[in-house]
Amino acid sequence: MERYYQPEIERASQEQIRAWQDERLVNQVKNVWDHVPYYRKKMEEKGLTPADIKGVDDLHKLPFVTKADLREAYPYGLMARPVKDCVRIQSTSGTTGKRVVAFYTQHDIDLWEDCCARAIVAAGGTDEDVCQVSYGYGLFTGGPGLNGGSHKVGCLTIPTSSGNTERQIMFIQDLNATILCCTPSYAAYIGETMKEMGLTPDQIPLKAGIFGAEAWSEEMRRDIQNTLGIKAYDIYGLTELSGPGVAFECSAQSGMHINEDHFIAEIIDPDTGEVLPEGSQGELVFTAITKEAFPLLRYRTRDICVLSREKCPCGRTHVRMAKPRGRTDDMLIIRGVNVFPSQIETVLLNAGYPANYQMIVDRVRNTDTLDVQVEMTPEMFTDNMGEISRRQKELVDGLRAMLGLAAKVTLVAPKSIVRSEGKAVRVIDRRKI
Amino acid sequence: MNIKQISIFLENKPGALYAMTGVLARNEVDLRALSVAETSDFGIARLIVDDTDRASAVLREAGYVHNITPVLGVAIPDVPGGLNKVLQVLTDAQVNVEYMYAFLGGKDVEHAYMIFRVADNGKAAAALAERDIKTVDQEEMDNL
Incomplete structure (x- = not known):
C-alpha cells in the first residue's frame, strides 16, 4: 500500500493545489518586491508592480532569474530576510562557474526537510528503516537535505557523508541499512565494490535507494537495482531552490512529482523564453512560493524535460517531471550536434559495459573529436582480438545511431577512470575555442 | 592434452x-x-x-x-618443413588457426614447441595424433 508523508498535501485536488499556488505566489511577489531591490528593479524595468500578479495565470509576466543574476547579485543581493532571521547557507559545487550561495531561515529548512521526507516515504521509508546518507555533508545540499528528511520520517540515520567506500559498506552490512541516499554514480561504485567483495544482492540488506544530484539513465537504474538488489528512486533539486526534494519519484518510478505546494513549474522555450503548452519538451523554470530567505521567481534551471499531468497510480496529484535529459550546462555541442552524457551512458549499459566512462572532446585540425573511454571488464574480455574489436565496433555503431555522430571508442584498463564519490566527472573538453 | x-x-x-x-x-x-x-x-x-x-x-x-x-601445445620436429606439416594437417581437418606463437626454449632440442589457438582443440588434437604429431599436456609442458 502506498504511504505518504503528508497525504493531505500530496493527494490534494488540482483545484486545491492551484488555490495554494495563487495565494502563495501573490504573497511571494509582494515579499520579493518589498525586500529584494535587485528583483524589484527587474520588475520595474518590465513596468510591473505586485498588483499585476493576481495568480499563476500572471506568472509569465514576471522576469526570469538566471544563473547570471545569481552571479551578479552574489552574495547577498537576492536575500529577502535580514541576517538575523537566517540560520544557514548552502552552496553549489561550482562545477559550472561561480558558486551559488543560498540562504535559509529555520522555516525554509523545515519545509525543505519535509520535501525530502516525502521522497523517503515515497521510496517505502518508515521509522523502522535504517537510512544511510552517503551524499556529501557540508556546503553541498545532498547530505543535510536527506539527513533532515530521514530524521523527520524517524529513520535511524547514518550520516556517513561521501567517501571511504569500505566504511560505507561496513555500515550497510553491520547496521543493516535499508535505504541508501547518494549520487547514482556513487551508488554504482558502492555496488561494484560490493560485487567485487563477493556480495550477492540477497546478502545486501538495502531495499531502496534515493539517488540524485546528477542526470542518470534508465539503464543505469536497472544496473544499480540489479547489483544492489534494491528499488532505485530518482530525486531532483537545486541548491538555488533549496536542495534535493524539489521533485521525487514514487513507487511508479515514472517521473518525479514536483512539490507544487512549494514550487510552481513552467516549461519554456530556452531560446525565446516563451511558455510552452503542457506536454512540450523545454527548459524547466521554477518559482519558489514558500521560501523566505532566498525566494527565486521564475528561476531558469537549464534542465531540459517534459511535465505530465497524467494521473499517477501512486495516488499523488502533483505534476510529474520526466528525468531531465541533462542540464543544458552538461550538454556538449560536438560538430554542431547536441550531445548529453546520459545518451552515452545508455549506449554503454545496453551493450553490457559498465557506466564508468569518460568523454574526451578535442579539436583536431578544426574538427571536433569525441573519444569515449570505456573500461574493459572480465565479462567483456576474451583472448580473441577479433571478438573484442567487433564489440568495440558495436559500441561505435551504437553511439553513431544514438548521437548521429562518429565517435571513437577506446577500451581502457579497469579502474583507470577515477571513481566519483559525489558528482561524476564525465567530460573532459580539451577544445580551445 | x-x-x-x-x-x-x-x-x-x-x-x-x-x-x-x-x-x-x-x-x-x-x-x-x-x-x-x-x-x-x-x-x-x-x-x-x-x-x-x-x-x-x-x-x-x-x-x-x-x-x-585451453590451447594446444604442439611438438614440431625441428627440421625444415616441420611447421608446414602441422599446418597441412590442420588445413586438411579444416581447423582454423586463430593465432599461434612459439614456446620459449626447453630442454628438448629435437622439437620446437608451439602454442595453437584453434576453434576446436579436440578435433585438432585428434587430426594431429592421426599423423603422429605430438601434443603436450600441462604436466609435460611443466617439465620441458
Whole structure:
C-alpha cells in the first residue's frame, strides 16, 4: 500500500493545489518586491508592480532569474530576510562557474526537510528503516537535505557523508541499512565494490535507494537495482531552490512529482523564453512560493524535460517531471550536434559495459573529436582480438545511431577512470575555442 | 592434452607490459611462452606460465582483467618443413588457426614447441595424433 508523508498535501485536488499556488505566489511577489531591490528593479524595468500578479495565470509576466543574476547579485543581493532571521547557507559545487550561495531561515529548512521526507516515504521509508546518507555533508545540499528528511520520517540515520567506500559498506552490512541516499554514480561504485567483495544482492540488506544530484539513465537504474538488489528512486533539486526534494519519484518510478505546494513549474522555450503548452519538451523554470530567505521567481534551471499531468497510480496529484535529459550546462555541442552524457551512458549499459566512462572532446585540425573511454571488464574480455574489436565496433555503431555522430571508442584498463564519490566527472573538453 | 593460457588486457601505452610482468616477477611466476597482440589503443598479452592458478590470483589482486583458455601445445620436429606439416594437417581437418606463437626454449632440442589457438582443440588434437604429431599436456609442458 502506498504511504505518504503528508497525504493531505500530496493527494490534494488540482483545484486545491492551484488555490495554494495563487495565494502563495501573490504573497511571494509582494515579499520579493518589498525586500529584494535587485528583483524589484527587474520588475520595474518590465513596468510591473505586485498588483499585476493576481495568480499563476500572471506568472509569465514576471522576469526570469538566471544563473547570471545569481552571479551578479552574489552574495547577498537576492536575500529577502535580514541576517538575523537566517540560520544557514548552502552552496553549489561550482562545477559550472561561480558558486551559488543560498540562504535559509529555520522555516525554509523545515519545509525543505519535509520535501525530502516525502521522497523517503515515497521510496517505502518508515521509522523502522535504517537510512544511510552517503551524499556529501557540508556546503553541498545532498547530505543535510536527506539527513533532515530521514530524521523527520524517524529513520535511524547514518550520516556517513561521501567517501571511504569500505566504511560505507561496513555500515550497510553491520547496521543493516535499508535505504541508501547518494549520487547514482556513487551508488554504482558502492555496488561494484560490493560485487567485487563477493556480495550477492540477497546478502545486501538495502531495499531502496534515493539517488540524485546528477542526470542518470534508465539503464543505469536497472544496473544499480540489479547489483544492489534494491528499488532505485530518482530525486531532483537545486541548491538555488533549496536542495534535493524539489521533485521525487514514487513507487511508479515514472517521473518525479514536483512539490507544487512549494514550487510552481513552467516549461519554456530556452531560446525565446516563451511558455510552452503542457506536454512540450523545454527548459524547466521554477518559482519558489514558500521560501523566505532566498525566494527565486521564475528561476531558469537549464534542465531540459517534459511535465505530465497524467494521473499517477501512486495516488499523488502533483505534476510529474520526466528525468531531465541533462542540464543544458552538461550538454556538449560536438560538430554542431547536441550531445548529453546520459545518451552515452545508455549506449554503454545496453551493450553490457559498465557506466564508468569518460568523454574526451578535442579539436583536431578544426574538427571536433569525441573519444569515449570505456573500461574493459572480465565479462567483456576474451583472448580473441577479433571478438573484442567487433564489440568495440558495436559500441561505435551504437553511439553513431544514438548521437548521429562518429565517435571513437577506446577500451581502457579497469579502474583507470577515477571513481566519483559525489558528482561524476564525465567530460573532459580539451577544445580551445 | 590442453594447456592453460592466460590472456591479459593491457592498454597500449609505455610501461603497461612492464607493469604486468612486474607483478609476475614479484610473485616468482615463471613464463614459458608469451605473445602480444595489439591494436593502436589496447593489447592482449597471452602467457603460458608454470603456475596458472597462482598467476591468475596475483593478476586479479593487481586488478588485471584476464581469462584462462585451453590451447594446444604442439611438438614440431625441428627440421625444415616441420611447421608446414602441422599446418597441412590442420588445413586438411579444416581447423582454423586463430593465432599461434612459439614456446620459449626447453630442454628438448629435437622439437620446437608451439602454442595453437584453434576453434576446436579436440578435433585438432585428434587430426594431429592421426599423423603422429605430438601434443603436450600441462604436466609435460611443466617439465620441458
